[in-house]
Amino acid sequence: MVQPFLSHLGYYIWHAVFELVARTNPITPPTAFENAVFDTPLRSSSASQRGIEQTHDEVDQRILEELTGRVYYDVGGFYERYFERKSWTKNARDIYEGSRAQYIEGRWSGWPEPSIQGPFFEWFMKFQHTVLSGLRRRYYTSANKVLRGSEADRKLDIFLTFADAALPDGEHDWSNVFVIGEHKQNPDEDRSAKTLVQLAGYAREVFGSQPERRFVPGFTICGSVMRLWVFDRSGPYNSEKFDIHKEPERFVKVLAGYAVMSDAELGLNTFIKRDGNGKYIVTRDVRIFLEDKPIASTKAIVCRGTTCYRGRRPGSTDWEYVVKFAWPSDKRQREGELLKLAKEKGVTGIAVWFNHEQITIVGDLDTISHLRRAMKFGSPRRPSKKAFWVESGSSVAHLIGLGIVAGSATTSSSGQKRKRDERLDGGSRLKRSKSDDTHASATNVRKEDQLVAIGAPSIQETVVDSLADCRNEWQRNTVDSIQEAGADSLTDCDSETYGNRVHYCLVTSPAGRPLHDYQSVRELLEALRDAIRGHRSLLEDGKILHRDISENNIIITELPAEEAPKGRLIDFDLAKELDTMPSGARHRTGTMQFMAIEVLEGKGHTYRHDLESFFFVFVWMCIRYGYESTGGQNPSKQTRPNTNILRGWYSGTYTEIATTKQGHVEFSPKFENLKPLARELRSALFPIRDGDISTGTFLDHDIMYDGMIKAFNRAIESLEGEQANAQLRKDRESQASDR
Secondary structure (H helix, E strand, O other), X not given: OOOEOHHHHOHHHHHHHHHHHHOOOOOOXXXXXXOOEXXXXXXXXXXXXXXXXXXXXXXXXXXXXXXXXXXXXXXXXXHHHHHOOOOOHHHHHHHHHHHHHHEEOOEEOXXXXXXXXXXXXXXXXXXXXXXXXXXOEEEEEEOOOOOEOOOOOOOEEEEEEEOOOOOOOOOOEHHHOOEEEEEEOOHHHHHEHHHHHHHHHHHHHHHHHOOOOOOEEEEEEEOOEEEEEEEEOOEEEEOOOEEOOOOHHHHHHHHHHHHHOOOOOOOOOOOOEEEOOEEEEEEOOEEEEEOOOOOEEOOOOOOOOOEEEEEEOOOOOOOOEEEEEEOOEOOOOOHHHHHHHHHHOOOOOEOEEEEEEEOEEXXXXXXXXXXXXOOEEOOOEEEOOOOOEOOOOOOHHHOHHHOOOOOHHHOOHHHHHHHHHHHHOOOOOEOOOHHHHHHHXXXXXXXXXXXXXOOOOOOOOOOXXXXXXXXXXXXXXXXXXXXXXXXXXXXXXXXXXXXXXXXXXXXXXXXXXXXXXOOOHHHXXXXXXXXXXXXXXXXXXXXXXXXXXXXXXXXEOOOOXXXXXXXXXXXXXXXXXXXXXXXXXXXXXXXXXXXXXXXXXXXXXXXXXXXXXXXXXXXXXXXXXXXXXXXXXXXXXXXXXXXXXXXXOOOOOHHHHHHHHHHHOEOOHHHHHHHXXXXXXXXXXXXXXXXXXXXXXXXXXXXXXXXXXXXXXXHHHHHHHHHHHHHHHHHHHHXXXXX
C-alpha cells in the first residue's frame, strides 16, 4: 500500500507552512536575508476552467469575475470608429437603399411581436436572404445545436461566418466564427449581467478556438434594441443602444458592414501569412513556418492571450523554434528584452532568444490603445449595490450569487440554462466572512494537462488587482445588472482607463518536450535539476528573477549535447530584473498550485520562493504521474488517480488546501523511492532555526541552490545504482536459467 506522503515528509512541515498564511507576523527569518521583488496580489480568470471542468456554471462564474470592473457601456464614437469612413461604407449604404422596400410605416416588415426566439430567427434569416444575399459572409443561427470545438458545449444564437462554411452535416465550428450575436425577447435584458455573461461566453469560445484572434466583434438584439460590442484582451466595451425600427439605416449598415469588413477589421491576426505550404511569419528576414495547431494557448478574455506554435525554416523538417504571440501590459518589460539580455550575459539553462518584435497590422502598431482610438470611455460598469456573500470556509466555486449550485450538472441542458439564468438574475445569497474574501479569489484555480514548449503560458493566467479592491468588490457587488460605478465623465480614449496591452511576437529555441512527457524517472530528475541550475544562472549571471515556476514552464531538451542542459526554464512573462522597481502593471499572472505560500500571502518575491515552487512541481509530478501503464504507453499517458484529489492543491480556502495535502497526498508507485529526495528538498527549503521553521531568504544563494542540486544528484546516483543492481540480478537469473 502506498503510504501517505506526509508520513514521510512530516506532518508538521505542511501544517506549519500553511499556518503561515494565517499569521500576522512571519516566522523569524535568517539574520541575513535578501530583499524581495514585490508583487501585485491575485485575482482569478476564466482561463482556469478547462477541459472536463468546464460546466457552464463554473465558466460563467469565472467570466463574471474576470470582467468585473472592465466592462464599458455607451462608449462614445463606437459606431463612427467601426462603421464610418471605410472603404466599404458606400457599399453598405447601397445595401440599405436596396432594403427600403422592407421598411413600412416605421417598422421592418414581418417583424414578430413578441420577438420570441423561433419567429425572430425565421424573420432574421428571411431578412438576410432578401437584403444581404450575395456577400462572401453570411449569418447563421445555432440556438438549438452546439457548435463544434466547444469544451463547454455552447450554442450560439447568431453568428457570422463564411457563406459556405457549414460542414457536410450542416454543423458549424467555433474556429470559423467572425462575429457573435445574442438575442433576447425582452428589451430590459439589454444591460443584464445574464446577457453580458452569455455574450462573453461566446467570445471566450472564439478566443479559445482561434487563439490568434486580436479581438471579437459582437452584438445583442433585445426586443428591437440593438447594441454593438467588442471583446479585446483588456475586456469588453459597447456602443450606445439603438432601436432597429427607429434607425433602420444603422441596422442595415451594421449587418452589411460586418459581412464585408476586412480580416483585420474583424480582429484576425494578419501578421501571420499563408501560402501553399501553410502559415508562416517573417522575422529578422527569416521565414518561419508554423504548425497548424498551437502547442499552448490560453482560453480567457482578459489576459495576455498567450499562444505558442512550433516553427521551422523552409525546407526543414526540424521544428527548432517556438513562436509565441502575447498581449502583455505596456508597463512590463518585454519578455524578449529579458531573454536577449540573458543571452548577452551568458545565462545558461533557459530558452534561447532568436528575435522579438511588436506586431503591426496594416502598418500600425497593434495595441489596445490603438484599437480603442477615437472613442470616449466613461467609468467601467460594476455590478449593482446589492451584496452577495459566501459561507465562511467555502471556496469561490460555491458562490450562489454567481450562479454556482452544487450538483447542478445532473439537470438537463435546458434546465441548466434556465436555472443559470435565474441565478444570474439574482439567486439566493449566503453569508460571507471577511477572512475568506481574499482566499476565495486567490485559490480557486483549475488545472489540466497541456503540451507546452518554450514561451508557453502557465495553465491559468490569473488577472491581478489589489486584494483590497477585490475584497471591496466582493462585499459591495452583485450580478443582477450592470450599472454605472459613478458619474460618467466621458474622456478621450485613455489607456490608463482600461489598461493598455501591446501585441508582440517572440521567437526562441529549442522546442523541447513538456515535463510530463518524461521517458524515465532519471530524465525527469535531470530536467528538474538542470532547470534549477538555469534559474541560478539567470539570477546570478543575468540578475533576473523568474517568478513563475510551474510544471509548464520547464521543458525537457531533445537530444542535448553531452554538457548541454537536459532541462530548460521557459516563459519569462513575469520575470523581472532585480534592480528594477515594480512595473505598475494592473494585471499579472501566475500558476496557483506551484506558488510559494508567502507569495500567495501577498509578500515580496525572492529567489527562495521560486525554489519552493520547484519543490511543489516535483511533488506534483510524483503525485500526478507514474502510475501503471496500460498497453505499454509512455509515462505521460499512464493511468492516473482521480484528479479531483489534486484539485485541492489549487481550489478552496487555504485551510482546505492544507487539509487536502495532509490527508490525500500520496506518491505514485513509480516515484515511491523518491521520498528521501522529498525530505532532502524539504530540509533545504524549510530549515529549523531556534526551534522554528525558517522561510527567510539567505543572501548567500549557494546555501539553498547547492542543497537542492546536490539532493537531486544523490537521487540520480541512487537510481543509477538501483538500475545497475537490477541489471545484475537479471543477468544472474538469465545465467541460472541457461544452466
